[in-house]
Amino acid sequence: xxxxxxFGAKFEYSQFETAPDNGKQACVALGAFPxxxxxxxxxxxxxDARVHIHIDLSTQTMHVQSAxxxxxxxxxxxxxxxxxxxxxxxxxxxxxxxxxRKYDMSPxxxxxxxxxxxxxxxxxxxxxxxxxxxxxxxxxxxGKAALLYKLVREKxxxxxxxxxxxxxxxxxxARQHYGARQTHWPERQTFSNHFELLFGD
Numbered sequence: 205x206x207x208x209x210x211f212g213a214k215f216e217y218s219q220f221e222t223a224p225d226n227g228k229q230a231c232v233a234l235g236a237f238p239x240x241x242x243x244x245x246x247x248x249x250x251x252d253a254r255v256h257i258h259i260d261l262s263t264q265t266m267h268v269q270s271a272x273x274x275x276x277x278x279x280x281x282x283x284x285x286x287x288x289x290x291x292x293x294x295x296x297x298x299x300x301x302x303x304x305r306k307y308d309m310s311p312x313x314x315x316x317x318x319x320x321x322x323x324x325x326x327x328x329x330x331x332x333x334x335x336x337x338x339x340x341x342x343x344x345x346x347g348k349a350a351l352l353y354k355l356v357r358e359k360x361x362x363x364x365x366x367x368x369x370x371x372x373x374x375x376x377x378a379r380q381h382y383g384a385r386q387t388h389w390p391e392r393q394t395f396s397n398h399f400e401l402l403f404g405d
Contacts, residue, residue, distance in 0.1 A: 255361040257324070257352075259342055261288060262367035264334050266324075266344065270355050278334035280327065280343040281369065288340050293318035293363040295356050307339060313346055314353035318363050325349055336369050 256269040261281055268275040281288040295316050302315040302325070313326035324342040326349030327333070333345060342365075344352065355361075 253359050255352075255355045255359050257356075257361055257363045259288075259324075259363070259365045260367045261290070261365065261369050264336065264370070266342070268352065268355070270359070272355065275348075275351075277344060277348045280329070280332050280335060280337035282338055282340045283336040286338070286340045288338070288342065288365060288369075289319055289322060290365045290367075291319075293365070295361045295363065298353065298357060300353070312341070314349040316353060316356055316361070316363075324352065324363070 253271060258267045258269075259265075259279060259281070260267070264279055264281060266275075266277045266279045268277070295318060297317045299315045299317075300313070302312040302323070303309045304312055306321070311328075312323060315323040315325040317323040322341055324344060326346040327338075327343035328346065329337060329343065330345050333343065337343065
């Protein structure tokens, strides 16, 4: 227990203490602890230590906020006929190297799975980054995926996916099928769309 005064402000602060009756750790107790001292001692960092990942389908960009720095990287999400699920997720599991049995054992280095078979992972198709190209997963350059993997493994992550795919990518397949003069392109709703929502890239 630490107690005392600072500029006339009294405070009490105790870290994990052992309860005498059962030996279990008690919670951190904060009394009249000045807010500026909490910030000075870095106590607020514990509450928001996770890596925050935001993926914008409209711009095909990933924004990362972490204690080590903030980043903005181009990504590739689902191409025409496939879906990258929107919503808020967490990192459910991680694999340093995963091979997709569904797609000819395609390598998925530094995979961070957030929903079923959907993952953020490295891709060697770096020329396509910045435009939709995947079966539903979120692709990153290999080096960026390795860095993100390390950050998330240390702190955990919240993952937010929002926006809509670029219009050109969304309707490219329909234009090719129906012809350049067609003005209204029907939305593709196929079995594969629903399958992708469950099983990913």
